[in-house]
Amino acid sequence: MTDWFTNLKNAKKSCINDKNLKKVHYELNDGRQLVEEYNTDTGVLTRRAWRNLSNLSNEEKWDIEIGDPEPTYNSKEEHAIKESSGQxxxxxxxxxxxxxxxxxxxxxxxxxxxxxxxxxxxxxxxxxxxxxxxxxxxxxxxxxxxxxxxxxxxxxxxxxxxxxxxxxxPKELLEFEKLLYKEISKIEPKNLEGVPDCRPS
Missing domain, CATH: 2.60.40.790 (Immunoglobulin-like)
Structure with missing residues (x-):
């Protein structure tokens, strides 16, 4: 068993089931928050997002590790110079x-x-x-x-x-993912308000 698996196992966890998605929210011992989304039909992780200690004052600020980044929009910056969409x-x-x-x-x-x-x-x-x-x-x-x-x-x-x-x-990652999914399958799902959303509104 790896240190990372132990950290996740010992974290405070909650989850919701939303159609064919299982959304798991972790509160790690170091203060970071992690949200993962799994396709329940395949067991495959489809999204992973982090909120670090420095971001806790901004409820919408999540760092996306897996999955498409969310589009951002700010009406105050509507006419500001923006990075080219061709980058x-x-x-x-x-x-x-x-x-x-x-x-x-x-x-x-x-x-x-x-x-x-x-x-x-x-x-x-x-x-x-x-x-x-x-x-x-x-x-x-x-x-x-x-x-x-x-x-x-x-x-x-x-x-x-x-x-x-x-x-x-690699084999080690496949084994880890299988073990972790088995672990989170034990979590009793809450209602749809039980897990913070990592997607900006």
């Missing part, structure tokens, strides 16, 4: 057997991309040979379990201006 941005996905990232708005041809494991920093390094794009992508799922990265588990494709990166889940 590359990353979203995380989680499937039964893979960790996936989608980097959108990358129009360069497929042959210029490379995705390399950096074992010292425990991250994926994405770059283009034309030096138009460079990004380090951490994999907290593996770092929390002290699982070393393996280049042979990395693959990627490029289509529709989107780079799709796939990292095959």
């Amino acid at each position: 590359p941005f990353i979203s995380r996905r989680n499937t039964r057997i893979n960790l996936e990232w989608r980097i959108r708005n990358l129009p360069y041809p497929p042959e210029v991309y490379s995705v390399i494991v950096n074992p010292e920093e425990q991250c994926l390094v994405v770059k283009t040979s034309n030096k138009k794009y460079f990004k380090k992508i951490p994999i907290p799922d593996l770092s929390r379990l002290n699982i070393r990265l393996d280049q042979t588990k990395v693959s990627f494709t490029h289509k529709f201006n989107t780079l799709i990166i796939v990292y095959q889940k």
